[in-house]
Amino acid sequence: MEKLNLPEFSCKITENEGKTFVFDILRKKNIVLTPEEWVRQHLVHLLIHHLSFGPGLIKLESGLKYESLDKRSDILIYDRQAKPYFLIECKAPDVAITQKTLAQVSRYNKTLKAPFIAVSNGKSTFCFEVDYQNDITKQMKGFPAVPV
Template sequence: MIQLNLPPFEHKIKEIEGKICIFDAIRRKYLVLTPEEWVRQHFVHLLVNHYQYSKNLIRLEGGLKYNRLQKRSDIVIFDNDGLPFLLIECKAPEVTINQAVIEQASRYNHTLRCRHIAITNGLKTFCFEIDFATQGFRQLPDLPRRNIVCDSS
């Protein structure tokens, strides 16, 4: 796998039924190692070990509905009240982070209503704060810290 612009970590990789798999510490199982999964696992490690997010407040590939369509969010971080406050959309390293990717994360957030969205391909990461009152957003220099609360309206 390609080296990412995220901190390396002690990952567990093994072959299962002819497929290379990586251990997911959140779901506690091995998953097929795709380029997107490589990014997702690195980002989870960053969240837990560098930003001190609790593993108990992280949901990976959770289901959500958007316009009656079933979708999956890559990573959602919940606050201590169980409300989602950070949505993270992971892409494979070869996927360029562009307007279409930002719009995809925004559509998912229409349902979740997180105050923060991050988008990463492991090489570049962008984070935004959403203002639901004005329907605006602003780019942030870094990921939000754990004590920021989600908009519950």
């Protein structure tokens, strides 16, 4: 897999019936290793091991409703009151982060109402704070703090 602009981590990769799998430490099982999954796994390890987000507050591929459609959020972090806190949309490294990509995570967040959102392709990561009272979304210089 391609080198990303995220911290490297020790991962368990296996092959089975011609497919490559990576062990997911949150779901505690092997997941098919796609380029998007490679980015998701790097972000999970960054969140837990470098930014100190508790693994019990992180949910991967969580179902959500947007308009009448069933969608899945890539990474959703909850605060200590079990409210959505930080929504992250992952893209494959060869997918450019564009306004369309940012619009996708914003649409998903209309349902969740997390105060922080991000989009990453592993090469570029953009984090935003959402101010619902003033209807403003502003880009941040880094990741949000761990919820208290």
